[in-house]
Structures are given as structure tokens and as C-alpha cells.
Amino acid sequence: MADYQTDQDGGAVRCEDGLMRPPWAARDPLLREYYDTEWGMPVHEEAGLFERLVLEGFQSGLSWLTILRKRPAFREAFAGFSPDAVAQFGDPDVARLMADQRIVRNRRKIDAAVGNARAVISLRAEGGLGELIWSHRPETTPQPRTMSEVPSRSPESEALARELKRRGFSFVGPVTVFALMEAIGVVDTHLVGSHRRGTSGIWSSAGLPGIAPGGRGQPG
Template sequence: MQTQDSTAATTGTAAVTTGAGTTGAGTVLCEDGLRRPPWAARDPLLREYYDTEWGMPVRDEAGLFERLVLEGFQSGLSWVTILRKRPAFREAFAGFSPDAVAGFGDADVARLMADERIVRNRRKIDAAVTNARAVIALRTEGGLGELIWSYRPEQTPQPRTMDEVPSRSPESEALAKDLKRRGFSFVGPVTVFALMEAIGVVDTHLTDSHRRGSSGVWTRETVT
């Protein structure tokens, strides 16, 4: 739990960190008649996130930067903690504008370290600033979205239970190395895989979840 690549730090295996337990479990039949993974079945905020956002395609620079930063801040914590703090994060980090965050200096870092509404971790704050600058540098090479989506695999996982949801992949390992080579920080292969799940690069919804295949990125043949 102390490293950025802890399995429990991924959104895809959030049952480990949300108190839902039973990582080997399949979907839960909820009171609305829909099936969801255990991590999304209990907490209303996680359910809303799962039903409307998690796994849906994100390609714009600011949206990708936000999710990259938040995945880094989530390392060692539960995802629901980050979701609850997301409005404060957005305010503190200038709406996750890479240009704005790239200009943060010592006074901004001190401000963030004093902001009790967010996760006050100096390494993660420094990484957010570093990554903003790396995002800007990538613009001359097609941008962050083009880089991340170029690592979309030929097939997506087909997990029936939480035990079958991977925490990393060859593509996430390769993308993590590529991001580090380009100056990004806090981008280990597990954190990167969680990002890929969250933005639809892979579909790790359990096979009988009502959200399986909902992103439109994967055809029915590749998700069933």
C-alpha cells in the first residue's frame, strides 16, 4: 500500500480499498435490478461514478491530465476518498489546466500543502506539476491523448470475477516506461493500467455487469 504500484491502488480492483471486500466475487445484483461489481454496488458516490463515468472514453488533454493526476494521488488510498475530494482538487489545481499547473511555483506548492481539502503529499503535488510540464512538451508530438490511446491493446480483458481483473498489462508496462522517458512521474504500470481502465482504453467491466461494452470502444465480440 506504500508504493504507487500497489494492486490495491487501482480503480479496477477498488473492492480491495473501498471496504466492499470479496475481490474474488462476481457482480452484485443491486436493488435497481442492475448488476455491478462489489466496489460499485454499495457507496452511492462510487455507484454514480461507475454508472456514468468509469470506463467511458476520455481523449481531451485536460480530462486526461486530471485523471492522470488523480490516479497518482489515489496511490495508497481508496478511490472513494479521491472522488469525495475531486471538487476541491479541481479548484486547487486550476481546473486541471496543464498550462496553469505547469506554472505553479513554490508559493503554489505551499498553498497546496496547506489545503486540508485535498491529499497533502509533497511528492504527489510535485509530480502533478512535473506532469503538467510533460503534457505541454508532448504537444509537439501529437499530444497526451494520442500517446495514451496508441497503447490500446488488440483485445480487452473478459473478467467474470474481481480476481480475474488484471492490475497491469504489457501495454500498461510499455506506456509507463514511455511516459517516464518523456518526463512524467508517479506513472508506474499499475497506476497506468488503472488510468487505461478509467478512460476506456481497456474494458474491465465484469462480463455480466450492466456497463460491459458501454464505452463503444470495443465491439460486442471483443467484450463478451
Template sequence: MQNDTQDRATAATADAATTALTTGSGSVLCEDGLRRPPWAARDPLLREYYDTEWGMPVHDEAGLYERLVLEGFQSGLSWVTILRKRPAFREAFAGFSPDAVAAFGTEDVERLMADQRIVRNGRKIDAAISNARAVVELRSDGGLAQLIWSYRPEATPEPQVMEEVPTQSPESVALAKELKRRGFRFVGPVTVFALMEAIGVVDTHLMDSHRRGTSGIWVADSAG
């Protein structure tokens, strides 16, 4: 489940003005005394997601598959739109069970295309189903978690402002290429980097954010 780097980086600070103080594209000092990036300060749902989930390690297959699918559906949309539809996505895609989705057929595609609660994009729906099949196939060669986490870099970014948060990396380029080789779709370097951010493979929290280093993966890089 990606963060949407472009959405975060371009978020108008006016959206947060009623509840926070901010300077440029640096962190926002929110009314609860905690600092967050602008994108996480302007909407209650984004704030909850940022505070409780984004950047925390995910290793279970279904959890990784869910986030991979949602990052794909987010392409071209805002992340908050996907978060609002997330419960419906979970229901429509059988709780993001790779085995269940891998068995989806024509009737399921028609059902999904008629479901107004989700993003009705035929190419993305087809990709979600084919990606479930790729996840199942990958089990015989270490599994999805092993593959994704094997691309963890030796160091993580240390951004002070949003402009310093990268949108891709050499590792995301390489992982995207490998995922495509394995049959995955809608997994470009930017989408894959957003996935890596969302599940803790990299830590792109701003250095003075209250969440910096909380994943336990990059503790040494947390702000003092």
C-alpha cells in the same frame, strides 16, 4: 481517474448486503435490477462514478491530465477518498489546466500543502506540476491523447469475477516506461493500467455488468 483495482477486488460484500445480492467476487445484483462489480455497489458515490463515467472514452487533454493526476494521488488510498476530494482537487489545480498548473511555483506548492481539502503529499504535488509541464511539452509530438491511446491493445480482458481483472498489462508496462521517458512521474504500470481502465482504453467491466461494452470501443466483447 483510476479505478482502484485492489480496493475493488478486496471490498467486503457485507458493505453491499443492505442493497444488493452477491455471490463471491462476481457481480452484485443491486436493488435497481442492474449488475455491478462489488466495489461499485457499496457506496452511492462509487455507483454514480461507475454508472456515468468509469470506462468511458476520454480524449481531451485536460480530462486525461486530471485522471492521470488523480490516479497518482490515489496510490495508497481508496478511490472513494479521491472522488470525495475531487471538487477540491479541481479548484486547487486550476481546473486541471495543464498550462496553468505548469506555471505553478513555490507559493502554489505551499498553498497546496496547506489545503486540507486535498491529499497533502509533497511528492505527489510536485509530480502533478511536473506532469503538467510534460503534457505541455508533449504537444509538439502528437500530444497526450495520441500517446496514451496508441497503447490500446488488440483485445480487452473478459473477466467473470474480480480475481480475473488484471492489475497491469504489457501495454501498461510499455506506456508507463514511455511516460517516464517523457518526464512524467507517479506513472507505474499499475497506475497506468488503472488510467487505461478509467478512460476506456481497455474494458474490464465484469462480463455480466450492465456497463459492459457501453464505451463503444469494445462493443464486440460485451456480454449478450
């Protein structure tokens, strides 16, 4: 990573390409690419949501950069994050995963991924995972100027975590769920001043609704 200049303590930084990003997205090329192309963009498709839910669970206690570097291996090991495929995993698959040095070998997290796949399938009869997650979109989104102002949880993430657990999901605490909500655009915690602020179409740069989850515009 080339040099970058701090705009304010804990705030957005100007990278060598002239664009403003949060400090975490400015320190590594892989993080920068993820931030610029994926993080905070809307995800509604079931497999995509399942992947991010599983990866957020595996990230617990680790850095997100570690997970990003292992993401291709995770995709291969977990059958492209197809809930139908992962739901069929049995003891031999768990043993295979525990022996796979390319991923995070944590038995509780692996078991949670398999159980969560089954919970995703059960949700289909009631609208699906996407409908459940997006139903917890707040009325407004934060407007942080520094990383210290970015919340780690919210009333909506707490409510969604409770509902997911009630539906049979695990490794879905309110902090993990809030990180998921950030990653898929349910909330926008891009720093004010970042070149990505308001680019999801779901939220305006002022933290007000931009486009409804169903695709219709909302005033604001």
C-alpha cells in the same frame, strides 16, 4: 447503500435497482454514480486526461472513494486541471496546496502533478497526451467474470509507463497507468454480466474492438 445480492464469489452483484455492478461500485452511492456515468468511457481531451492521470497518482496507497470525495477540491486547487495553469505553479502554489486540508497533502505527489503538467505541454509538439495514451490500446480487452480475474497491469500499461517516464512524467508506474487505461476506456475491465460491459463503444461486450480511437468502426 441498500442490500445487494452476490451473483458469484467476487463477481457482479445485483443492486436494489436491479442492475448488475462489480462489488466496488455497489457499496457507495458516489462510487455507483461514477461507475454508471464515467468510469470506462472514452476520454481524449487533454485536460480530462491530465485530471485523471493526476488523480490516479494521488490515489496510490488510498481508496478511490477518498479521491472521489475530494475531487471537487482537487479541481479547484489545481486550476481545473489546466496543464498550462498547473505548469506555472511555483513554490507559493506548492505551499498553498500543502496547507489545503481538502486535498491529499503529499509533497511528492504535488510535485509530480506540476512536473506532469509541464510534460503534457512538451508532448503537444509530438501529437499530445491523448495520442500517446491511445496508441497503447491493445488488440483485445480482458473478459473478467470476477474481480480476481481483473488484471492490475498489462504489457501495454508497462510499455506506456516506460514511455511516460521517458517523456518526463512521474507517479506513472504500470499499475497506476493500467488503472488510468481502465478509467478512460483504453481497456474494458467491466465484469461480464455488468450492465456497463461494452457500453463505451470502444469495445464490444465480447472484448473485441468496437470503434477505433479516431471514431471509425472496426469489425468485430
